[in-house]
Amino acid sequence: MTAPTPPTPTRLPDVEVSAGPAAAVPVVVLTRTSADGTAQIGPGGADLAPEWAAAVGLTGKAGETHRGPVGSTVRWALGVGAGEPGNWRGAGAALARAANSHLENDPAAGDALQVEVPADVDADALGWFATGLRLGGYRYTVTAAEQAPRLRSVRLVVSERDRRERTAGALRRAAVLSSATALTRDLANTPSNVKDPAWLARAATKAAARIKDLSAQVHDEKWLAAQGFGGIIAVGGGSSRPPRLVHLSYEPAAATGPHIGLVGKGITFDTGGISIKPADGMHLMRTDMAGGAAVIAAVVAIARLGLPVRVTGLVPCAENHVSGSSYRPGDVVRHYGGKTTEITNTDAEGRIVLADALTYAHQDLGVDVLVDTATLTGAMKIALGTRVGGLFSNDDALAIRLTAAGAQAGEPLWRMPLLAHSAAEVPSDIADVRQCPPGPGSITAALFLREFTGGLPWAHLDIAGPARADRVYDDVVPGATGFAARTLVEFVASYVS
Template sequence: MRAPLPTPPVAVEAATTLRRGVPAVLVAFPGDPVRLGPGGGGDVPTGVTGKAGATTRHDGTWYVGAGDGAPGDWRTAGASLIRALHGDAEQGGPTSLDVRLPTDLDPAAVEAFALGAALGGYRYRITGTEAPKRVKSLRLVTAAAAAVDRAATLAAATTLARDLANTPSNVKDPAWLAAAAVRAARDVPGLDVRVRDERWLADRGFGGVLAVGGGSARPPRLVELTWSGGGSGGGSGGPHLVLVGKGITFDTGGISIKPAQGMHLMRTDMSGGAAVIAALVGIARLRLPLRVTGLVPAAENHVSGSAYRPGDVIRHYGGTTTEVTNTDAEGRLVLADALAYAVRTLAPDHLVDVATLTGAMKVTLGVRTGGLFATDDDLAARLLGAGEAAGERWWRMPLLEDAAEDVRSDIADVRQCPPGPGGITAALFLREFTGEVPWAHLDIAGPARADKAYDEVVPGATGFAARTLIGLAESWVGADVAAGVGADGDTMG
C-alpha cells in the first residue's frame, strides 16, 4: 500500500473582483450593533455575532466572524469557515466561493485568514470509499496578493509535515521517509537531498542511529537536505542555519517497551523530522537568500534479538560515548549523532533541533505549546518571534546548570537519562553534542499531535514547528524577501 502524499490543501487565491454567480462570504465584527465588512449593507441577519470563527448562512450568503481582528482571530475565522463550507459541500453546496475582505485589512491578517482557510479543512484518510465532495477553491478579494501567496507556501509546508507524520508505519519506514523527502524536493529548484544508508552510517560511526535502528529489519537512514540560498551568491553573506529533526518512524520503546495504550500514535514520532523536511521545502520555495541545511536521522525503534539494551555503551559520531539507561529515550541518541555531525562537518552558525522528545514536556506545557531551550538569547528571541508570527506558541525553558553534572556517567562520557526534570535533562544531554555553536532545542511532544480541532489544527499530526522554522530563516533576511517579494518586485512562488 502506498499512502497518499501530499494531501492537496484548498486552493486559496487572491482576486481583485467578485465573480458573477459565485456565492459570497461576508465578514462580521462583534459589537452593538454587529458590523459587517464590504458588501454587508442593510440589516444584520439573525445569528450573526462577529465572534471569531462563528459562521452563519442566510439567503445564500455566508457570514464569518473576525472577532477583535487579531491575526489569531483571522486564522480561526478562516479555519472555521472552510470547515463549515466543506460540510455544506458534502450536502451539495458550492465548491468555490469568494470572500470579501476589508480593503484596509493588514497583510498579516490576510495571511492569517488565508492560512486558516488552507489548513482548517485538512483531512488525512486512507479508505476504499469514495471521497466526499469538498470545497476546491476560495478566492479572497484583497489587494494583499503577496500575503495570500506566502500563506499558500506555509500551508503547503504544514500539510507536508502533517502528511509525513500521519502516514502509517506499515508504509513509513526510514527508507520511505527518505524517499518522501526526495519526492518533495524534486520540483523545488536548488533544493538538494542526499540519503545516507546504514553502511554509510556504520563507516562513519553513527553509533546512536545504528543502535536505535538495530532492532528493526528496516534499516536506518540519514537524510540531508541542502538549500544554498538560491544562486547569485545565495546565502554566502548570511548565516548558515542547520536544522535537525528526530525521524523515528515508529517507536515501540524497544526493550523498555511502551504500554499498548497509545502506542499506535507513535507513527507520528518523526514529527520533528517531518517539520525539518517541510521547512526546507518551504524555505526553498520562498527562495530565501541564506544557506540552510536539514538533517533527519531516521530509524525504527523495535524489539528483537538485535535490539540495543539498557546498560549498553554506544559511541556517537565524533567519539563521545553514552551509557544507555532506557531504550525508550531513543530520540536523543539519534539527535546526538546528527548534532555532532553538523558541528564537525557543516560549520553551522546556528543549530536548531526539533523533536517529540519527552513526555515531561507534554506534562509541563500541555498539548498546544512547545518547549524552547537555547544557549543563545538572540536565537531564542528569533524563534519566539517566528512562532508568534506563525501562530505556533513556544515557552522558553531553563537549562539548569545545577543539573548539568548529572549528565556525566560513571562508565561512559555521558548518560542517556539523567535524574531530575526530564525535559530539561534531555536538553542538557543534547547540549553535550553542540560544541560552541549557538543552539536551540524544540521539544514538541505535546503540540505535534492533536485529538480535537482548534484554530487551524485538526485531529492527528499538526505539522507544528514547520512554520516556525521557516520564520526563523526569514528573520535573517530583509523584510521584502520575508514578505515574499523579490528584489525586482516580483512575488516569489
C-alpha cells in the same frame, strides 16, 4: 500489501485575490464584533436583514459561521471577531470546515467561494485568513470510501490596486507556509506499516526535487555503520527496516548571514524498544518523526521562498523496535565523533539519534547555528500542555529570535531553563555521558543534547505536546498538527535584512 495511503502532498484550497466578484460564485460576508456586542456586517451583506441576524444570534465573534438566508446570494456569514491575526486564521479555518461539511451533505453546492474584503483589512490579516482557509479543512484518511467534494478555491475581492498587489504577495507566502504545515502533517500521519525510514527518506527526496539551489542525499545503514553513526545504528538495530540519514542542502548563490543547521528527530515508529511502552497510546507513535517532518518541510519551504540564507537539514530516521538485535539498557553506544553514551532506557531513543546528527552538523558540515526539533519527552507535554512547545537554548539572542519566530508563525514557544545542578548529572561513570540523567526529564534531555553541539549557538525545540492534537482549534485538526514547520521558516527568514 502496502496500505492505499492518500497522495502526498495533500491538495489544499487555492486562495487568490481579484479586483472584482465572479458571477454565480457563492458569497461569504464578513462580520465583526462591535464594542456594544452587536455584529457589524461587512460588504456584500445587504441581504442580511436585522431580523435574520437576530434569529440566528449573529455576534461576529471569530469563527462564527451561519448559512445565509434562503434565496439570498450570501452562502455564509463569517465572524472575524476583533480582527486580530489569530481571529483571521481561526475564521478562515472555520469557514473551510463549514464549507466541507456542507459539501458532504450537498455535493452539488459548488466548491468555490468569494469574499468581499473590507477596505481596512491589511494584507497580513488576509495572509492569516488564507492560512486558516488552506489548513482548517485538512483531512488525512486511509479509506476505500469515495471522497466527498472539498472546498477547492476562495476568491478575495480587493478593489484597490496597491492593496491587491500587497495581498497577492501575502497570499503567495501564506501558500508556501501552509503547504509546509500540511506536508509535515502528511508525513507524520502516514501509518508506520507504510512509513519506514526508507519511505520517509524517499518522501524527503521527492519533496526537494526540482527546487532551485536545493539538493537531497540519503545515507543508508551501510554508510552509517562505516562512518561511525553508532547512535542511529543502535536505535535502528532492532528493526528489520534499517535506518537512514536524510541530508538536505539549500545553498543559494546570494546567501548571507550564518549557515543554519536544522536537525529533526525521524523515529518512524517507537515501541520503546526493550524498555517497551504501555499499549495505551502506542498507536500515536506513528507521529514520533514529527520533528523530522517539520525540518524536511521547512527546508523545502525556505528554498521555495528563495530566502538568501544557507540552510542544512538533517533527519536521522530509524524505527525503534523490539528484537534480538535491539540495543539494551546497560549498553554503551559510541556516537559519530567518538563520544560515548551509557544507555539506561531504550525508550529515550530520540536523543540518541539526534546526538549523531548534531555532531555531524557542526563537525563536518560547518554550520554556525544549530536548532533541533523533536517530539522528545512526555515531561514537556506535562509541563506545557498540548499547544505550546518547549524551547531550550545556550544563547539568549537565539532564544529571543526563535520565540519571536514562533509568535510570528502562530506556534508559541516557552523558554525552559538549562539547570546547572542538573548538568552536573549528565556525566556517566562508565561512559562519557548517560542517556537519562536524574532530574526533570525535559531539562535533562536538553542538557544531554547540549553535549553534542560543539559549543555552537544551539536551541532545542521539544514539541511532544503540540505535534499532535485530539481536537479542533484554530487551523489545527485531530492528528498531526505540523507544529514547528512555520516557526523554522520564520526563524530563517529573520536573518534576511
